[in-house]
Amino acid sequence: MTISKATCLAGYTLLVLTCSVFAEASANSAFAKSAPMAPIGGSQTAKAPNYLGASIGKTTTDGFCQDLTACASTDKSWKAFAGVRMNDNIVLESSYVNFGKQSGMDTSGTVSQKASAYTAAAVAGIPVSDAIEAFGKAGMAHWTVEHTNSSTVVENTGNNIMVGLGANYDLGDNMGIRAEWERYKDVGTTTTQQAGDIDLLSLGFTFSSL
Structure with missing residues (x-):
């Protein structure tokens, strides 16, 4: 499934704005620091132009258990991702995320x-x-939700923002460990299911090239 033109436009617009802000901040901090900035998934002496990664984790789906009994709103999750470096501080990253089942x-x-x-x-x-x-x-997420009850299966798609925080630990030899939290806003808008946020906590590995 491909990301819509509207999603791409919004994502690239956000990227340009973010790059502008951090490029200015990096220029200002260059006078205060002589050491180079460390790259994502790499080391200070080798800024990797790209990387691949995979993570496993746990999702919590807000609002799914409303009006349900014996309900579990959490499940195991996994994702695969790839990044391309724009400069020392900014990376453009894409991913596929499987949120599991509730x-x-x-x-x-x-x-x-x-x-x-x-x-x-x-x-x-x-x-x-x-x-x-x-x-x-x-950035932006293009999501797909399959909602099933005793009589029907409804699949719905949509676009909304996602945000996240995390940290990378450089293991050397072009490898690293990544831990992060992400929130995907307002996933699911069917007549049988109320839209809700999905939080993802994950731990994974990155593999970069030099």
Whole structure:
């Protein structure tokens, strides 16, 4: 499934604005710091132009369990992602996220939901030490939700913003560990399911090239 033109336009607009802000901030900080900024997934002496990664984690879906009993709004999740460096501090990152499955009971029987998303985001990194880099991200998600009850299956798609915070730990040899939190806003807008935010906590590995 491809991201719509509206999503791409919004994502790239956000990227340009974010790059402008951090480029100005980087220029100002250059007078105060002589050491180069550490890249995302790399080291201070080798700024990787791109990287691949994969993470596993746990999702919490807000609002799904409303009016349901014996309901579980959390599940295991996984994602795969790739990044392309724009400058020392900004990376353009895309990903595919599988949010897992949530289920509960209503008067008609079992109700369940499966969701996934494609994303495009700008990731801004700030070095904490030689090996650790903190980062924030913001972008757009093109999500798909499959909602199932005892009689019907409804699939719905949409676009909305996503944000996140996290940190990378450089292991050397072009490898790193990533821990992060992400929030996907207002996922799901069917007549049978109220839209809600999805939070994802994940841990994964990055593999960069030099």
